[in-house]
Each structure stands twice: as structure tokens, then as C-alpha cells.
Amino acid sequence: MGRSPCCEKAHTNKGAWTKEEDDRLIAYIRAHGEGCWRSLPKAAGLLRCGKSCRLRWINYLRPDLKRGNFTKEEDELIIKLHSLLGNKWSLIAGRLPGRTDNEIKNYWNTHIRRKLLNRGIDPATHRPINKASQDVTTISFSGAKEEKEKISNPNGFINKEEKKIPVQESCPDLNLDLRISPPYHQTTQPEPLKTGGRTLCFICSIGAKNSKDCACSIDSSAGTSNSSSNSSSSGYDFLGLNSGLLDYRSLEMK
DNA sequence: AAGAGGGACAACCGCTGTGGA
């Protein structure tokens, strides 16, 4: 049994894409649009697997991609979103126009992770490293895999660049300790966020419908009491998520 | 100058979710 391979591997190219392959793929998608990736390589005359074509298009050839360095604003937005969503790179990418999940994932692993460590913040939990064990409720779907790193730095110093930087001093300019608190009180219009008569959980409200983290079925009557029209006064339209649209300009760094 | 080591990033692999038969 088992699943058949996605393509005939013996007859497909692998590795870096050539200019000619790129041109063929672009021309084909311009003419026929995206979709049906399995049959695309053959139709476009490419000796590539459909998955490879899809990845190449999505990550590098799409015309709406924003190339170049990440801005400081993007940096901070990624950090905030990661603290909320964990390694849900596609969701994070969805909030950053012109950026791809792969790009963000690479950028996280190569730049931001180190940046947070230098600030004395655990990139997995977004808490100060020396306080990571405190009982603070934060939003994160990622596990505590980074315990190893904490254990490997028992003296409170991290990595080569920060030999002289005690972790104890967490960054003064960025508070990433994101929390959810229960509704302060019911507003006059305690309408839960509903779509088609169905109450949406927090996960769904941020666009992760049907995710395994979705709690709609678990607690559909919890009454998240969100009101997008009066979110700021209730303090419960968390990051503007009730509207289903997170505008990063509204994210304010403490 | 040359090799080692590490960083950055493109690409691949394997798994999961979804929809149709």
C-alpha cells in the first residue's frame, strides 16, 4: 500500500531552478493561471515535480512578492505574531503582504531567533529566559522545546556575542509578554463573533479555521463577547482579531 | 593563500487536511 509518489522522480530535475525553467513556469501560469500543480509540469514542458513548481512560484516568482530586507516594523510584527501563533508560518505570512511562509521561516531561524536570544528572550516562549518558568499565562502554541538552551546557559549568559550581557536584563524597549485575560465585563452588546450563525473561537477568528487548535467544538458557548464595533473600549478585540483582519499598524509596541 | 567554520537562503521531504468518488 502506501501513497504513490507525487511524481515520477526518475524523470524530474532537482535542485536550483534555471532561468529557462522560471520563464516557462511564469509564462504557463500567466496563460493558464495557478492550480492543478500535478499536471502543470507536463503541460508547461517542465521536468519538475508539481510540488516543486508550486513552491517555486509561491516563494519566488509570484509578481506580488516583496523582495529585499525585512523592515523593523516587519520584524516586530513577526515577533508578535509568532508569540500568538507559534510556528504557523503560513498564518504569519498571511499577515505580511508580499512575504512568504518560507521566507519568514528562514528569517526567523537565522535572524530573529538570535535577536531575541540576545535580548534575553526565549524565542519559543517569548518570555525572559530567566523567568521562563514563572507561571504566566501567555499565548503560544509552541512547546517548550527550547529548555535545552536554557539549561545549557545556567550562568545566565547566552552565546558568543553576548558574553558580557547578563540575561537578567531583559530588553527595556519591547514587551512581548502577551496575555489574554477574561472579558472585563459584558458589554451592552455581548455578541460573540459569528459566521453563518456559528460562534468562532479565538483560533478561527485569526483566520486559522479548522485548525487542530480550533476550540469551536469544545467551547462554542464560552461567549467570547467580542464586539468589533466597540473593541477598544471593551479591551477584548485582541489586536483587532475579531474583525478577522489584523492590521499590523494597529499593533503597538510597549 | 587556502582551508575550516558558520550564516543565509533555496529547495526538498514527509506528513496532514480536504474533497470527491
Added chain:
DNA sequence: GTCCACAGCGGTTGTCCCTCT
């Protein structure tokens, strides 16, 4: 309810390039 094809996702690997010794 089950099987299968497909798209999409996240983790991992491969490779290039730069810096250091």
C-alpha cells in the same frame, strides 16, 4: 465509511558565500 488524489504546511537538508584563522 473508506480510499485516493491533491494542495498545502512545517521541518530539514543542501549549497553557496563570506569571514576567520
